[in-house]
Amino acid sequence: MSLSNMSKGAEGIISSINGDTRFLSRITSIGLTPGCKVKIIKNDKNRPILLYSRDTMIALNKDECDNIMVNTEVAS
Amino acid sequence: MIDGKTVIALLGQPNSGKSTLFNGLTGMKQHVGNWPGKTVEKKEGSFFRNGKEYIVADLPGTYSLSANSDEEIITRDYIASGKADVVCILADSSQLERSMFMLSDYAGIEVPCFLVLNLADVAEDQGKKINADALQKKLSIPVVLLSATDNKSYDGLYKCLDEALKEKTVLNADSLISEYSQIEGFDELKGLIPAGIISGYSTNWLAAKAIEGDKIVRDKLSQALSGSDKTKYESIISNTDKGALKTGESKFKWIDGLLDGVVNRVETKPVFGKFDKAITDKRWGKLVVILVVIGGLIGSFIPALPLMGVGMAISALIPPVSSAMTSAGAPALLTGIVCNVLLQSLAFIVQMLGFVFGVTLVFGMLEEIGVMARISYVFDNTMGKLGLQGKSVMPFLVSFGCTMGGAAGARVIDNWGQKVLTIALAWAVPCGAAWSIIPMLSTMFFGPGAVLVIIIILLVMILHMWVTAKVFGAKLVPASERYGMIMELPPYHKPKWSALLRYVFGRTKDTFLRVIKVVIPICAVFWLLSYSTGSVEESILYKIGTAIEPVTKVFGLNWQLFMAYVASSVGKEGAVGVLSALYSGTGTVFGAVTGANASVDNLNQLLLSNIAKPEALAFMMAVTFNVPCIVAIAATYQETHSAKWTGLIAAYYTVVSLLLACIAYHIGLLIW
Numbered sequence: 191m192s193l194s195n196m197s198k199g200a201e202g203i204i205s206s207i208n209g210d211t212r213f214l215s216r217i218t219s220i221g222l223t224p225g226c227k228v229k230i231i232k233n234d235k236n237r238p239i240l241l242y243s244r245d246t247m248i249a250l251n252k253d254e255c256d257n258i259m260v261n262t263e264v265a266s
Numbered sequence: 267m268i269d270g271k272t273v274i275a276l277l278g279q280p281n282s283g284k285s286t287l288f289n290g291l292t293g294m295k296q297h298v299g300n301w302p303g304k305t306v307e308k309k310e311g312s313f314f315r316n317g318k319e320y321i322v323a324d325l326p327g328t329y330s331l332s333a334n335s336d337e338e339i340i341t342r343d344y345i346a347s348g349k350a351d352v353v354c355i356l357a358d359s360s361q362l363e364r365s366m367f368m369l370s371d372y373a374g375i376e377v378p379c380f381l382v383l384n385l386a387d388v389a390e391d392q393g394k395k396i397n398a399d400a401l402q403k404k405l406s407i408p409v410v411l412l413s414a415t416d417n418k419s420y421d422g423l424y425k426c427l428d429e430a431l432k433e434k435t436v437l438n439a440d441s442l443i444s445e446y447s448q449i450e451g452f453d454e455l456k457g458l459i460p461a462g463i464i465s466g467y468s469t470n471w472l473a474a475k476a477i478e479g480d481k482i483v484r485d486k487l488s489q490a491l492s493g494s495d496k497t498k499y500e501s502i503i504s505n506t507d508k509g510a511l512k513t514g515e516s517k518f519k520w521i522d523g524l525l526d527g528v529v530n531r532v533e534t535k536p537v538f539g540k541f542d543k544a545i546t547d548k549r550w551g552k553l554v555v556i557l558v559v560i561g562g563l564i565g566s567f568i569p570a571l572p573l574m575g576v577g578m579a580i581s582a583l584i585p586p587v588s589s590a591m592t593s594a595g596a597p598a599l600l601t602g603i604v605c606n607v608l609l610q611s612l613a614f615i616v617q618m619l620g621f622v623f624g625v626t627l628v629f630g631m632l633e634e635i636g637v638m639a640r641i642s643y644v645f646d647n648t649m650g651k652l653g654l655q656g657k658s659v660m661p662f663l664v665s666f667g668c669t670m671g672g673a674a675g676a677r678v679i680d681n682w683g684q685k686v687l688t689i690a691l692a693w694a695v696p697c698g699a700a701w702s703i704i705p706m707l708s709t710m711f712f713g714p715g716a717v718l719v720i721i722i723i724l725l726v727m728i729l730h731m732w733v734t735a736k737v738f739g740a741k742l743v744p745a746s747e748r749y750g751m752i753m754e755l756p757p758y759h760k761p762k763w764s765a766l767l768r769y770v771f772g773r774t775k776d777t778f779l780r781v782i783k784v785v786i787p788i789c790a791v792f793w794l795l796s797y798s799t800g801s802v803e804e805s806i807l808y809k810i811g812t813a814i815e816p817v818t819k820v821f822g823l824n825w826q827l828f829m830a831y832v833a834s835s836v837g838k839e840g841a842v843g844v845l846s847a848l849y850s851g852t853g854t855v856f857g858a859v860t861g862a863n864a865s866v867d868n869l870n871q872l873l874l875s876n877i878a879k880p881e882a883l884a885f886m887m888a889v890t891f892n893v894p895c896i897v898a899i900a901a902t903y904q905e906t907h908s909a910k911w912t913g914l915i916a917a918y919y920t921v922v923s924l925l926l927a928c929i930a931y932h933i934g935l936l937i938w
C-alpha cells in the first residue's frame with residue numbers, strides 16, 4: 191500500500207518509489223530507498239507524514255508519499 | 267591554497283553538526299559573504315595552528331552532490347575547482363548509515379578528504395560502539411570520532427587533518443564502483459566518457475551522475491561526445507529509468523558493507539516526547555508554535571535591553587552635545603549634522619539592533635535545539651500555499667514586533683528565493699511602531715470604530731501578503747522549485763552557548779556595520795531636505811510637498827499628511843510627531859521623525875480640525891503599509907545580499923501603500 195495510507199504505528203518495507211529525477215534523488219539522499227524499513231509516527235490530515243527510518247525521524251509531504259509503496263506484510 | 271594558507275572545506279548534510287564544527291574551529295574569525303554570482307550565503311573563517319593559518323570554507327548544507335539546487339551545484343563546483351586542499355566530510359555517528367550518504371556521493375571525487383564521525387557522544391549514549399580505525403582501513407582516508415561541542419576532542423581531528431594533507435588521501439571507492447557496475451549500462455557508459463572531461467571528477471563519478479539523471483553532467487557529456495559514441499550514449503540514457511533510485515540503492519549497499527564490523531547495530535527507537543506530541547498536535551500544534559514564538563520574543567527582550575539602553579543613552583547625549591557645540595561657536599549646520607544625523611541615527615540603529623541581537627539569539631537557539639524543524643512541520647501546509655517553508659511563520663510573527671527582527675529571523679530559511687519572499691511578505695505585517703500610532707489615531711478619529719479600523723488593517727494585511735506572494739513568488743520561487751517537504755526532524759540537542767553567542771555577536775556586528783552604511787546617508791539626505799533655520803516653509807521638503815499636493819490629494823493626502831507619510835519611511839513611530847510639528851509649526855520635522863521632540867499638547871484638536879475622516883483613513887493605510895523603516899530596509903539588504911530585490915520590494919510597497927490609501931480615501935468619501 192502507499193505510504194500515505196498507512197496509519198500511526200504501522201511498519202513496513204519500502205517496495206518501490208516513483209517520481210521525477212529530482213524527487214528520487216532527494217528521497218534517496220535522506221535515506222529512503224527500496225528495501226528500507228519504515229515506521230509511521232504520525233499521519234494527520236493536512237500535515238506531512240512523520241516516519242522513522244534508518245535511526246532518523248523524517249517529515250514527508252503527503253502528496254509525495256503517494257508515490258512510495260510499502261510492503262506491510264513482511265515487517266515483523 | 268589561498269596566499270599560502272591551507273584551505274579546508276566542510277561538507278556535510280544538515281544536522282550533521284557542521285556549523286558547530288565550523289564555529290568550534292574558527293571562533294570569532296568568521297566572514298559571511300556570497301558565492302560569486304550567486305545568492306547563496308558563503309561562510310568562511312580561519313584559525314591558526316602551529317604558526318600556520320588555515321582557511322575554513324563552510325559549504326552549504328545539502329543532502330547530496332546532485333544538481334537539484336544552487337546550493338548543491340555551488341558545493342560540488344567548489345570542490346571540483348580544487349580551491350580546497352582538503353575536504354572534511356561529516357557524518358552523524360548516531361545515524362551513521364543514513365548520514366554516510368554524503369560520503370558515498372563524494373566517492374569518485376579525487377580531492378583529498380577525511381571523514382569526521384560527529385556526535386560521537388550521542389552514539390555512545392545509544393550504546394553504539396564505532397571502530398574508526400576499521401573504517402579508516404576500508405576507506406583509505408583518515409577517520410575520526412568527534413563531539414564538535416567538546417573543544418577538548420579536537421586533537422584527533424587535527425591529527426586527521428595533518429595526515430590527509432600530508433598523504434593527500436583519496437577516498438577508496440572500489441567496492442562502490444563494483445556495486446554501480448551491476449546497474450545496467452553503467453560500465454558501458456563509463457567506457458564512453460573520456461578521462462578528464464570535467465576536471466576534478468572521475469569517470470566513475472560522472473557515469474553515476476549520468477545514470478542518476480543529473481542534468482548538468484548529462485548536458486556536458488552530450489556535448490562532448492559525437493558520432494557513434496553519442497548514439498550509444500543516448501541509447502543508454504534513454505534506457506535508464508529511475509537511475510537515482512538505482513545508484514541510491516548501490517550507495518546504501520556499499521555503506522551497509524562498510525559498517526559491517528565497524529559498528530554494532532543497535533536498533534534505535536523513535537523518541538517522541540511530550541513536547542513533540544504537543545507541538546505536532548493536529549489541533550493545538552499551531553497554538554503551541556505561536557506561544558513558543560511569543561515566549562521567545564519576550565525572552566529576546568532580555569538580552570536586547572542592554573543594547574536598547576545604550577541606544578537611549580546615545581539619544582540622551584544629543585541635547586548636551588548640541589548645546590555644547592552651539593556654545594563653543596560651532597556652525598549650526600555642523601551641529602545639525604553631528605546631532606541630528608549622526609547621533610540621532612546611531613541612537614535609532616542601536617536601539618533596534620538590540621532586537622536583532624535578541625531575535626538572532628533566540629532563533630539560533632530554537633534552531634540548534636531542533637525546535638525550528640518542528641515548527642516547519644506544523645506550518646508546512648499553510649505556508650506552502652504561499653510558496654514558502656513552514657519556518658517562514660517565525661519571521662512573520664516577529665514582524666508584529668519589529669520588521670528588522672523579522673528580516674534577521676528569515677536567516678533560518680535555507681533557500682534564497684524563499685528567504686527573500688518571506689521578508690517581502692513580512693514587510694506587510696504592521697510592526698510595533700505602526701501599532702504605537704494606529705490605535706491612537708483611529709480612536710481619535712473614529713472612537714469605538716477604531717476596532718473596525720484595526721480589523722480592516724489585519725484583513726488588508728492578509729490580502730496584501732497573498733497578493734505579494736503571487737507578484738514576487740513566480741520569480742523568487744518558480745513552480746519548478748516548489749516541492750513538498752522532505753526534512754529530517756533532528757533529535758533535541760543542547761545548544762552550545764559559547765559558539766552560539768559568538769555567532770550572534772558576529773552577526774549583530776555585521777548587521778550594524780552594514781545597516782549604518784545605508785542608514786546614515788539616507789538620514790543625511792532626509793535631514794537636508796527638511797533643513798530650515800526658521801519656519802518649515804524654507805525646507806526643500808515643504809516646497810516639493812506643496813508642489814505635488816494636487817497629485818497626492820488623489821490619494822487623500824494633503825501636503826502635511828504626505829510629508830508625514832514620507833517621514834514614515836524612515837520610521838513609522840515618527841509619523842504623528844511630524845504631523846504635530848507641521849500643524850503646530852513647532853519643532854523640526856527631522857526631530858519628529860526620530861522621536862526627538864514631543865508632540866504638542868493640543869494635538870487632538872489640531873488633527874481633528876485639520877484632517878477629515880476619509881483623509882485620516884487614507885493616511886493610516888498609507889503609513890501602515892508603507893515600507894517598514896530604513897533600518898529594516900537596510901536589514902533586508904543585509905539578509906538578501908541583493909540591492910536589486912531590496913529596491914524592488916521597497917518600490918512595490920510604496921506604490922501599494924499609496925494605492926491602498928487611494929482606495930481607502932475614496933471609499934471614505936462615499937461614507938462620510
